[in-house]
Amino acid sequence: MECKKIIFSLGLLFSFLIVNAQLYTYPEDLRTGIPHNDDFTVRVRTKGGEWKETFEYKVQVDMDKVQDASMVQFDMGEPVEVMIKKNNGMIHSVDIRPKAKGIEYKLIENCILFTLDKPQYLSVEFNGDRLHNLHLFANPVQEEVYAQSEKDIMYFGPGTHKPADLPNNQIRIPSNTTVYLAPGAVIEAKLLVDHAENVRIIGRGIIYHSIRGIEITDSKNVYIDGITVLNPDHYSIFGGGSENITVKNFKSFSCKRWSDGIDVMSCQQLDIENIFMRNSDDCLALYNHRWNWWGGTNHVNVRKAVLWADVAHPINIGGHGNPEAEVGENIENLTFRDIDILEQDEDDYPYQGCMAVVCGDKNMARNILFEDIRIESIQEGMIFNIRVHFNPKYDKAPGRGIDGITFRNITYQGIGENKSVIFGYDNGRRVKNVTFDNIVINGEKVESTKDFLINEFVENVTIK
Structure with a gap:
């Protein structure tokens, strides 16, 4: 039997929505x-x-x-x-x-x-x-809703879903499947996409108190739209060794150690749009090799985001890689555009930076654009943290370098933040070709690097 797919334009609405309305709330009994x-x-x-x-x-x-x-x-x-x-x-x-x-x-x-x-x-x-x-x-308004499970449709209706008999409290999603979380649906389990392709996770439901929210490993063509993750133990979305991931209209809250928002390792072709992340660790973190995944991360596009880091970074790039490789791995071709950073609060100095590109483990970071970024508050932290680094807590080697970062149309209103940092590691592992274009702090354009900390292993910093 074909899935009962309900199109709003036909006026066939669920009982918890009001016919012909353009405002939908989720009633109390759900x-x-x-x-x-x-x-x-x-x-x-x-x-x-x-x-x-x-x-x-x-x-x-x-x-x-x-x-x-x-x-x-x-x-x-x-x-x-x-x-x-x-x-x-x-x-x-x-x-x-x-x-x-x-x-x-x-x-x-x-x-x-x-x-x-x-x-x-x-x-x-x-x-x-x-x-x-x-x-x-x-x-x-949702463009696509479903009424029940059918072939290739995994449906979670209003109410709580807590599958106690599943291994590791996770729901495995096979290839060519659409998972629909109806308004009022609450899932107390991780959604796992592993060695799968052509998976869609959509709706207005909530993933609640799971180990992780959505985990995507060794997969491709995964689409996430409209989901909210509340207070997982760890990441809200985790990507490892995957490609062609789209995230839209996504919201996340977390309050535990290592409860990052969206973290990806060795992934390619990510498109992230219209998200709200309030996390007690990095809101967005992009890495190379870690655990079971190898290779670089590249072609990431993030736009229309609201980021709030109660702890750690709103945006963190370059921290994990493959120090055993002869050359190392690259993290490259990244764009962050039209982003509001509501807060950074990080009392551990090495982990500060609203926009942090900190390369270790033989990583090279290059071709990165930050554009139209508005920073509203920094409790403890700094605006820019750009460094080739060796962090003995996580790294086995310094990074290889940073080459080609542009910061354009960045604004910040506030006082008390630490000076931004641009540090290379040594003569062979340098920071090169960094451009600051129209940086406005407290209403005044930045015209020099006098308020930056810059060491001798940095070359070609341009202020426009």
Whole structure:
């Protein structure tokens, strides 16, 4: 029997959606398995329509001292109005970030109201509190939904799915399979794509408290769209020895040691778009050889991202490689564009850097572009950390070099950060050809390297 694929344009909607509406929330009877947070009451409506309830999920943030924040989600296909009521204490100030979104609000009693013209991912903070804030995810409307499992369709409906009898608490996904997590679905297990191809993981469901969220190893042609990972033990998405991975509309929270967001090792052809990552380790980390995977990482495109590193780096490149190789491995052809970095907080100096290209283990990093990056806050850290390095905790050899990095249209507003670093390792392992084009700090363009720490193993640094 053919899968019952429901196309919105035909008006055949699930019972938990309202027919012909362009605003979809997930009703209360579908919310099982994840605690509610009563700090806020959030309602949404189309302009002039009836207010609709959302569910305020409890999400945990900040490994340094784990705190309970909030999250709501809904899908919108036309402008919507949002009402947020603060239930504990009075409102004295409001920040809606990323600030570049320019969201204007109206304060009425202990509520704020604002309009969203398009889907976007926001942090709403009251009275300067960034540890108990509201994460508001206005998703685009799903273009594809399913009603049940059929041939090549693995369906998870509303409710909690905890497959206790599976090895390592993981669900293995075979080739040529679409996995659909319906709105209200909660999976307490890792989704494993191993030695597979043509796999799609889509929907509005949540992967909750798993060892890892989604693991992609020795696979190709994997597509992820709309999924949220809450508080895994380790990575939200892990890629090893894989190619042609697409990640869209992805959200992640973590609060444990080594609970990175998206980490890939020896992968090629990655396309990552429209993500929100708040992690207690690196939000995005790109490596070469580690564990069972060998070879370089290349052709990675990241755009339209919101990154919040409660601990470690928002973006980290080059830390693991193959020191036993005669030449070493390359990490190259990487683009990061249109990114808002909401926070970096890292008290361990070698691991600082909102944008860190730190090469060890005979790695060479080259042809990397950072463009249109907006940094809003650094508690502890630095903006740029560019170095050929030997880290005895992880490396067995220094990196081979860094050649060809461009930073264009980078802004930062704040004080108290450490000076950015550009260090080569020695005469044979240098940093070369670094360009800073339109770097604006506290409203002033950077015109020299006087505020950088640069050693003698660096050549051809250009300030435009």
